[in-house]
Amino acid sequence: MTEAPxxxxxxxxxxxxxxxxxxxxxRLRLATVWLAGCSGCHMSFLDLDEFLFELAEAVxxxxxxxxxxxxxxxEQVDVCLVEGAVANVDNxxxxxxLRQRTALVISFGDCAISANVPGLRNLFSAPGRDSAxxxxxxxxxxxxxxxxxxxxxxxxxxxxxxxxxxxxEVIPVDLYLPGCxxxxxxxxxxxxxxxxxxxxxxxxAAMLRFG
Amino acid sequence: xxxxxxQVDGRDVAVPAGSTLLQAIRAAGLSVPTLCHLDGLDPxxxxxxxxxxxxxGQRLLPACASEAxxxxxxxxxxxxxxxxxxxxxxxxxxxxxxxxxxxxxxGQCELQDVAVAVGMDHSRFPYQYPQxxxxxxxxxxxxxxxxxxxxxxxxxxxxxxxxAHVWDVAERGSDCRIVAGLDQPWGEVEACTSCGKCVDVCPxxxxxANEDTTAEKHPHPERAHQLRRAREHQQWLR
Amino acid sequence: xxxxxxxxxxQLRCCGASGCRHAGAGPLLAALRAAAAxxxxxxxxxxxxxxxxxxxxxxxxxxxxxxxxxxxxxxWDGPEGTRLFGGLAPAAAAxxxxxxRGVASLPLAADPALAGHQLDLEQPFFRxxxxxxxxxxxxxxxxxxxxxxxxxxxxxxRRVLHELSPEAVREQVRRSGLRGRGxxxxxxxxxxxxxxLQPPGRRYVVCNADEGDPGAFMDRSVxxxxxxxxxxxxxxxxxxxxxxxxxxxxxAEYPLAIERLRLALQQARQQGLLGQGIAGSSFxxxxxxxxxxxxxxxxxxxxxxxxxxxxxxxxxTRPPYPAQAGLWGAPTLINNVETFxxxxxxxxxxxxxxxxxxxxxxxxxxxxxxxGAIRHTGLVEVPMGTSLRTVVETMGGGDPDGGAVKxxxxxxxxxxxxxxxxxxxxxxxxxxxxLGSMMGSGGMVVIGQGTAMPEVARHFMAFSVNESCGKCVPCRAxxxxxxxxxxxxxxxxATAADLEALEALCAMVKATSLCGLGQAAxxxxxxxxxxxxxxxxxxxxxxR
Numbered sequence: 005m006t007e008a009p010x011x012x013x014x015x016x017x018x019x020x021x022x023x024x025x026x027x028x029x030x031r032l033r034l035a036t037v038w039l040a041g042c043s044g045c046h047m048s049f050l051d052l053d054e055f056l057f058e059l060a061e062a063v064x065x066x067x068x069x070x071x072x073x074x075x076x077x078x079e080q081v082d083v084c085l086v087e088g089a090v091a092n093v094d095n096x097x098x099x100x101x102l103r104q105r106t107a108l109v110i111s112f113g114d115c116a117i118s119a120n121v122p123g124l125r126n127l128f129s130a131p132g133r134d135s136a137x138x139x140x141x142x143x144x145x146x147x148x149x150x151x152x153x154x155x156x157x158x159x160x161x162x163x164x165x166x167x168x169x170x171x172x173e174v175i176p177v178d179l180y181l182p183g184c185x186x187x188x189x190x191x192x193x194x195x196x197x198x199x200x201x202x203x204x205x206x207x208x209a210a211m212l213r214f215g
Numbered sequence: 216x217x218x219x220x221x222q223v224d225g226r227d228v229a230v231p232a233g234s235t236l237l238q239a240i241r242a243a244g245l246s247v248p249t250l251c252h253l254d255g256l257d258p259x260x261x262x263x264x265x266x267x268x269x270x271x272g273q274r275l276l277p278a279c280a281s282e283a284x285x286x287x288x289x290x291x292x293x294x295x296x297x298x299x300x301x302x303x304x305x306x307x308x309x310x311x312x313x314x315x316x317x318x319x320x321x322g323q324c325e326l327q328d329v330a331v332a333v334g335m336d337h338s339r340f341p342y343q344y345p346q347x348x349x350x351x352x353x354x355x356x357x358x359x360x361x362x363x364x365x366x367x368x369x370x371x372x373x374x375x376x377x378x379a380h381v382w383d384v385a386e387r388g389s390d391c392r393i394v395a396g397l398d399q400p401w402g403e404v405e406a407c408t409s410c411g412k413c414v415d416v417c418p419x420x421x422x423x424a425n426e427d428t429t430a431e432k433h434p435h436p437e438r439a440h441q442l443r444r445a446r447e448h449q450q451w452l453r
Numbered sequence: 454x455x456x457x458x459x460x461x462x463x464q465l466r467c468c469g470a471s472g473c474r475h476a477g478a479g480p481l482l483a484a485l486r487a488a489a490a491x492x493x494x495x496x497x498x499x500x501x502x503x504x505x506x507x508x509x510x511x512x513x514x515x516x517x518x519x520x521x522x523x524x525x526x527x528x529w530d531g532p533e534g535t536r537l538f539g540g541l542a543p544a545a546a547a548x549x550x551x552x553x554r555g556v557a558s559l560p561l562a563a564d565p566a567l568a569g570h571q572l573d574l575e576q577p578f579f580r581x582x583x584x585x586x587x588x589x590x591x592x593x594x595x596x597x598x599x600x601x602x603x604x605x606x607x608x609x610x611r612r613v614l615h616e617l618s619p620e621a622v623r624e625q626v627r628r629s630g631l632r633g634r635g636x637x638x639x640x641x642x643x644x645x646x647x648x649x650l651q652p653p654g655r656r657y658v659v660c661n662a663d664e665g666d667p668g669a670f671m672d673r674s675v676x677x678x679x680x681x682x683x684x685x686x687x688x689x690x691x692x693x694x695x696x697x698x699x700x701x702x703x704x705a706e707y708p709l710a711i712e713r714l715r716l717a718l719q720q721a722r723q724q725g726l727l728g729q730g731i732a733g734s735s736f737x738x739x740x741x742x743x744x745x746x747x748x749x750x751x752x753x754x755x756x757x758x759x760x761x762x763x764x765x766x767x768x769x770t771r772p773p774y775p776a777q778a779g780l781w782g783a784p785t786l787i788n789n790v791e792t793f794x795x796x797x798x799x800x801x802x803x804x805x806x807x808x809x810x811x812x813x814x815x816x817x818x819x820x821x822x823x824x825g826a827i828r829h830t831g832l833v834e835v836p837m838g839t840s841l842r843t844v845v846e847t848m849g850g851g852d853p854d855g856g857a858v859k860x861x862x863x864x865x866x867x868x869x870x871x872x873x874x875x876x877x878x879x880x881x882x883x884x885x886x887x888l889g890s891m892m893g894s895g896g897m898v899v900i901g902q903g904t905a906m907p908e909v910a911r912h913f914m915a916f917s918v919n920e921s922c923g924k925c926v927p928c929r930a931x932x933x934x935x936x937x938x939x940x941x942x943x944x945x946x947a948t949a950a951d952l953e954a955l956e957a958l959c960a961m962v963k964a965t966s967l968c969g970l971g972q973a974a975x976x977x978x979x980x981x982x983x984x985x986x987x988x989x990x991x992x993x994x995x996x997r
Contacts, residue, residue, distance in 0.1 A: 117337045118337065119342065123314075123342065180337045212331045212334065214330060215318065260967060261924050302961045303927060365924075387750075388929055388933075
């Protein structure tokens with residue numbers, strides 16, 4: 005199906021051709037990133053069970069909350085699975101960084117794709133009042149005792165963005181892997197072709213269904 | 216009974232005169248996605264998913280609400296139609312608050328189904344996050360406007376089959392919403408017989424039984440057709 | 454027409470239509486009548502020896518005198534012909550009446566109360582008009598059926614009922630080449646035939662007077678200025694298709710039109726021109742006014758029918774067309790005000806005569822309302838095929854500040870913007886469609902150099918968002934997304950991807966919406982993209 009270019013996804017600059025770039029190296033450089041999400045997608049990733057052994061042989065995990073201790077997103081990443089929506093300035097910064105350093109970016113799960121549950125705070129936007137302020141006031145002032153105060157620690161506690169955004173509204177995304185979470189089978193079906201330098205066919209209920 | 220013949224995606228098909236294009240498409244062993252259409256209810260042609268091309272016609276026609284005619288040549292699956300359908304489904308997702316993760320209809324949702332059918336892996340349109348409410352005033356059922364796609368199946372089943380006409384549509388444009396009675400809390404509408412047909416036919420998790428929680432809804436959209444057939448043809452057994 | 458032949462007994466015609474009323478015609482009319490009464494006996498009490506000062510002076514309230522922007526308008530008919538005044542204050546009434554009676558101490562041109570208020574009737578705005586639909590508008594008192602009868606109203610109805618068969622009437626309409634004036638341009642004769650040739654049974658006739666395009670006030674002028682002409686046309690149509698019941702669906706925002714229409718219906722019934730056995734024939738017709746409730750979409754014919762039936766005003770898919778299955782399932786003829794109002798003259802002069810006016814497949818005349826960045830705001834009726842330049846620049850006088858016209862918006866939220874470079878386009882159905890606009894009902898909004906075209910597109914998209922009935926998803930949700938995209942373009946200038954997205958969604962909404970409102974909603978965007986694309990990419994604020 006042809007992808008009519010819409011504003012959210014403007015320039016699919018890094019198609020799977022980047023994977024061929026990975027063929028020059030012995031192993032595919034894979035990253036997984038956890039933005040605003042519940043980590044359920046990563047848990048599902050861990051449910052890959054024995055496929056994880058195959059994966060470990062085929063790829064080098066260069067950045068991941070579950071399989072790497074690297075704190076800085078590295079250069080020259082071939083594939084990155086991004087879980088979660090973009091909800092705060094740290095999410096935004098990491099999203100922009102990973103886009104620059106990654107050939108193929110995958111929106112991994114419903115939160116990355118639609119903002120899903122984290123995005124529910126967008127319901128509390130009102131004219132002249134963004135949803136970040138509403139939820140912070142609710143959480144830190146209205147429900148607090150008399151000593152409540154809004155968190156403010158620049159550089160330490162990341163500021164919330166006014167609105168939670170799906171990943172593709174922030175950076176161009178190359179592949180979408182829906183599900184809340186995507187089942188391990190679906191993750192495997194999406195990743196396995198990538199290891200062969202092929203683009204997975206995202207069709208049918210087994211690969212596409214939300215929720 | 217007179218019969219007409221037409222061609223659907225290159226397949227010749229014969230259907231009784233008076234059949235809709237949708238019936239002809241199905242008779243040809245093909246399908247088009249539908250949302251507002253439900254066998255047993257009068258068509259409204261509102262969701263625009265079943266639009267098809269008719270050779271020589273200027274406009275696309277909703278298969279559910281268009282009568283098939285002799286010699287028509289129909290195309291149901293051109294690249295253009297696929298593109299329009301996907302956009303329509305994206306518009307549905309973006310205009311409401313559809314969060315499959317904790318929806319009562321997760322896994323049993325026709326909106327999810329059509330998203331798969333049109334290959335929608337994300338919405339290119341920004342989600343609108345409209346402010347909508349939930350009506351939980353009825354003893355047995357609830358209405359979550361966040362999940363309503365305005366297909367009006369509930370309106371029609373209540374009017375055309377139950378004969379109570381509890382439901383209707385209020386407001387206009389993106390403010391449209393289903394209302395019970397004269398825009399009253401559902402539980403206060405005396406005309407409601409609590410038959411549950413609206414819940415049975417709702418394609419999403421907008422109408423649901425109170426005892427059901429996430430992914431527990433079991434809709435019965437086939438009941439509209441069963442009841443209609445039973446009444447009109449005295450066929451009370453399946 | 455505004456200028457009348459010279460007449461011995463003077464009369465004053467004061468425009469009593471909405472535009473001039475808003476500009477103060479009410480107090481002016483009262484002051485004129487007071488001045489006329491103070492100066493002499495009532496009009497019908499002329500004694501043989503009355504001096505010039507005691508000449509009876511008739512002051513009539515009439516319909517639109519065309520140059521709405523100069524209102525309140527007042528025409529003085531006398532032995533010298535007609536003089537037209539604009540913007541007179543009530544305080545000037547006495548001075549004017551003195552002038553009419555010839556007892557003023559100063560010549561007209563030197564009278565400080567009147568100087569500068571006289572308007573040139575020889576200017577192209579008036580000279581190039583060809584009043585057919587508006588024949589009686591501005592001449593007859595719309596609240597007086599005797600005036601309408603004296604001006605020839607209902608003569609064709611009487612003749613038709615006694616001399617012509619319904620087929621013969623339809624033959625004339627077919628020959629006239631008349632096409633629907635509501636914007637669609639469907640051949641009127643064909644529509645009448647379709648209704649007439651349905652299987653026997655009840656039929657209805659419906660007048661669509663739900664004129665809702667911003668900048669359109671043609672139908673209002675007919676309704677307010679010459680309602681009997683419309684009723685006559687509708688009655689002829691009813692006879693021609695075999696209907697004995699009908700509705701006039703008028704938007705609630707036209708209170709004066711509704712009032713006058715109801716009065717006209719009452720008067721026509723009293724005169725035996727509506728009701729049972731009309732004009733001594735066996736033809737029966739009842740007409741009722743139905744008032745809209747503020748939804749633009751009810752100008753769409755199927756939504757209008759639902760509204761008349763007391764249902765929610767939403768369109769339905771066609772076919773079946775209303776001509777086959779309309780009100781309560783019966784064949785129903787729906788025409789626009791201007792279409793019906795053109796019928797009496799077609800019957801009077803003959804279809805061929807009417808067809809000789811106009812160009813190409815667009816015959817007869819068309820009424821346009823001119824507004825926006827234009828010197829002469831008002832109503833014009835011109836032969837089809839007249840160029841936009843003639844209408845906008847020659848008749849309309851171009852930009853009021855002397856600048857160049859930038860574009861002309863025709864067809865309201867369903868139409869498009871035609872750039873100044875294409876002003877030589879003839880105004881007919883096909884030419885305007887070819888430019889990505891449409892004839893529409895006749896509103897022409899002139900856009901000056903100071904207006905950014907994406908802003909114009911945004912304005913109309915906001916209108917469509919607001920007026921979408923919400924039934925089908927492309928219109929209900931697609932217009933909302935289009936508006937958001939336009940907002941983004943206006944905020945920071947459009948990227949190539951934005952424009953591509955805009956065009957893709959426009960195409961989808963246009964191709965897949967259920968009714969004409971949604972199908973046409975993208976037109977203002979598409980036409981401005983076509984003719985003013987660079988303005989979308991320009992930095993914010995540029996072009997303003």
